[in-house]
Structure formats: structure tokens, C-alpha cells
Amino acid sequence: MQYKTFGNTGKKLSAIGFGGMRFKKEDYAHSFVKAAEVVRHASQLGINYFDTAPFYCDDKSEEIMGEAFKAMPNPFYVSTKSTINVEPTADDLRKRVELSLKRLGLEKIDFLQMWCILDLDQYKKVIAKGGPYEGALKLKEEGLIDHICFSTHATGEEIEVMVKDGRFEGVTLGYNAINFAYRQKGIKAAYEQGLGVVTMNPLGGGIIPQNPDHFSFIKQNQEETLAQAALKFNASHKEITVVLSGMSSIQEVEENILAGNSIEALNEERTKGIASHLSEGLDTLCTGCGYCLGCPVGINIPKFMDAYNLYILTKKDEVVKDRLGMHWGLSTEEATKCIACGKCLEKCTQHLPIIKRLQYIGSLK
Numbered sequence: 178m179q180y181k182t183f184g185n186t187g188k189k190l191s192a193i194g195f196g197g198m199r200f201k202k203e204d205y206a207h208s209f210v211k212a213a214e215v216v217r218h219a220s221q222l223g224i225n226y227f228d229t230a231p232f233y234c235d236d237k238s239e240e241i242m243g244e245a246f247k248a249m250p251n252p253f254y255v256s257t258k259s260t261i262n263v264e265p266t267a268d269d270l271r272k273r274v275e276l277s278l279k280r281l282g283l284e285k286i287d288f289l290q291m292w293c294i295l296d297l298d299q300y301k302k303v304i305a306k307g308g309p310y311e312g313a314l315k316l317k318e319e320g321l322i323d324h325i326c327f328s329t330h331a332t333g334e335e336i337e338v339m340v341k342d343g344r345f346e347g348v349t350l351g352y353n354a355i356n357f358a359y360r361q362k363g364i365k366a367a368y369e370q371g372l373g374v375v376t377m378n379p380l381g382g383g384i385i386p387q388n389p390d391h392f393s394f395i396k397q398n399q400e401e402t403l404a405q406a407a408l409k410f411n412a413s414h415k416e417i418t419v420v421l422s423g424m425s426s427i428q429e430v431e432e433n434i435l436a437g438n439s440i441e442a443l444n445e446e447r448t449k450g451i452a453s454h455l456s457e458g459l460d461t462l463c464t465g466c467g468y469c470l471g472c473p474v475g476i477n478i479p480k481f482m483d484a485y486n487l488y489i490l491t492k493k494d495e496v497v498k499d500r501l502g503m504h505w506g507l508s509t510e511e512a513t514k515c516i517a518c519g520k521c522l523e524k525c526t527q528h529l530p531i532i533k534r535l536q537y538i539g540s541l542k
């Protein structure tokens with residue numbers, strides 16, 4: 178496993194990090210022992226960055242980590258989160274951190290993320306007087322938090338503004354071969370500002386391994402799987418400290434470790450080669466993050482946008498209809514229910530033209 182220094186913190190983190198959002202229900206429903214075993218196995222094999230959050234895995238992820246942390250084979254760092262949507266004030270944040278510490282069985286959180294800052298408006302609320310950032314600073318003074326970071330789905334330009342404010346020591350953001358161009362500005366700005374950079378969603382919501390015809394170009398050798406190649410693609414950026422991968426089994430841990438053992442730095446020539454493969458269209462794929470959910474007329478937007486992804490990749494109407502009907506059990510007609518209220522547009526992490534895409538799907542017979 179390779180290790181990189183996280184921004185200006187001096188902490189050396191494993192290039193592949195453990196994402197605690199994919200534990201299998203059968204491994205934690207009655208006891209945390211089996212899920213905790215997966216965490217300890219990752220530690221045994223060299224992973225030292227463990228990311229969790231309230232609400233992951235039916236709100237059990239932190240407790241599973243806590244179970245594992247009782248007997249970790251190696252030193253480790255933990256990252257957990259607080260969101261302004263649930264903890265809008267400094268006092269709320271304190272209560273959240275106290276609960277996380279209890280669940281994790283720790284006296285200090287290494288990295289606290291101000292979770293999923295959607296845009297600059299929300300950023301202003303996070304840093305407002307009496308808001309969660311102020312609460313986090315106080316907890317840092319008291320020694321309950323080591324580093325205050327943020328996670329975001331904002332555009333590269335907006336991330337640049339946030340990191341240049343100098344309040345944070347690290348950022349976590351979605352980055353992969355699909356949204357490469359869209360996010361690069363933010364990653365570079367964070368790196369140049371001395372922040373550590375953690376990336377999540379390296380597989381683009383599963384799109385990359387499911388579409389070898391379009392993404393095989395990211396492989397550095399034929400032996401590796403596309404999932405391993407996608408992890409390595411992220412990890413080979415000098416700006417990225419840790420690539421998070423959600424791991425649910427010992428086998429997945431071992432596959433990820435193989436990727437972490439063979440990272441080659443991305444040189445300028447290869448970066449250009451990859452960029453030239455990424456057409457405009459590939460930057461506009463839906464990543465399936467689900468942040469647009471909550472449509473007032475009940476449209477399951479991620480499923481429709483997943484079908485539209487196949488239109489971008491294949492340009493075939495039939496493929497879109499098959500995906501909707503056979504994979505998701507939906508009809509194209511359901512897309513016509515959209516009343517164009519625009520609520521989903523405000524929430525979409527990729528800033529996709531959802532209404533136009535639904536109109537296209539609704540027009541398919």
C-alpha cells in the first residue's frame with residue numbers, strides 16, 4: 178500500500194481508504210462482529226483511513242467501526258461527518274460529535290467533515306456566526322477533533338472559492354473518469370492551498386465497470402479489473418491523497434489492496450491521453466448519487482437519469498427503453514409527469530438538465 182501526506186497536516190494516509198457505507202445488512206443486522214471483521218482485515222492489509230458517517234447502513238456504520246476499533250491490528254485515522262441539514266447550529270454539532278465519539282469508542286475524531294456542502298449559499302450558512310463551523314472550531318480547541326474538513330458536490334469553481342477561504346484542512350469529493358473535467362479545478366485548487374484531498378465514488382456509481390467498451394482505456398494493464406483501474410486512475414493523481422472505496426467483504430478489501438499496491442503516478446502525457454478520450458458527453462453522465470430525490474410528483478429521477486446515461490453512451494432509444502422497462506420496471510410515460518418545478522435542478526450534484534432529459538424519455542414510444 179502506498180501512503181501520502183494529507184495536505185499540511187503531516188498525517189500519512191493510505192492511498193486507498195475504507196468507505197463505511199456498504200456493509201451488508203446480514204453482516205450487521207444482529208451483531209456487528211462480521212462487518213467489523215471486514216474493517217479489521219483492511220487495517221491488517223495496510224489501510225489506515227476509515228470513513229464513516231451517521232445514517233450510513235441504517236445508522237449503524239459508526240457503531241460497526243466502533244466494534245472494529247476495539248481491536249484494530251494497526252494504528253488508524255477516522256473520518257466522520259455532520260450535516261447542516263440535521264445540525265444547523267454549533268450546539269447541534271457538539272451533540273452530534275459527542276454521539277459519534279460514543280459510538281466509535283474514541284476520545285477524538287481525526288477528521289470531521291462538514292458534510293455535503295451543495296453550493297456557496299450553503300457554505301455561507303455553515304460558516305455563519307453560531308453555525309456548525311464555529312461549533313467545530315470550539316471542539317477542536319477542546320481536543321475532540323483534530324482536523325476540520327468538508328465534503329461537497331459543488332462545481333470546481335465553487336470549491337476553489339471555499340478552499341481559498343482557508344478555513345478547512347481537507348476536502349472530500351466525488352471524482353472519477355466520468356466527471357474528471359468537471360471537478361479537476363476544485364481538486365487542483367485544494368491541493369495548491371495545502372488541503373488534503375479525499376475522493377469518493379471512483380466507480381461513477383458502477384457505470385465505469387459496467388461499460389468496458391467506453392472505459393477500458395483507463396486500464397494500465399490487461400490483468401487488472403476495471404474497478405481496480407478506476408481506483409488507480411484516482412490514486413495516480415498527485416493532488417489526491419486518499420481514494421475511498423466502499424467495502425463490504427474481505428474479497429473486496431483484497432481486490433482494493435491490489436489496486437493500492439500498484440499505483441503509478443499520472444504523468445502529463447497520460448493525463449492528456451485520458452482527457453482526449455473523455456468526450457463532452459461523458460462529463461454529463463448521472464452518477465446515481467441520489468441527491469435529487471424528493472420529486473413532488475414522485476418521479477424516481479436517478480432511475481430515469483441512469484437510463485439516459487445509456488443514451489449518451491449508445492445513442493440508441495431502444496437501449497434506454499429496455500433499461501427503464503426491464504431493469505427498473507418503469508414506463509417512458511412516467512417521465513411526462515414532470516411539472517418542471519425545477520427542485521431537482523437545484524439539488525443535482527452534476528448540474529444535469531434533468532427536465533430536458535425527462536422530456537426526451539417521455540417522447541419515446
Ligand code: SF4
Binds near residue numbers: 472520521531
Ligand atoms: S422538475 Fe420535474 S423531475 Fe424535477 S423535481 Fe420538479 S417535477 Fe420532479
Ligand code: SF4
Binds near residue numbers: 463467469528529
Ligand atoms: S440526476 Fe444528479 S443528483 Fe440525481 S442521481 Fe443523477 S447526478 Fe445525482
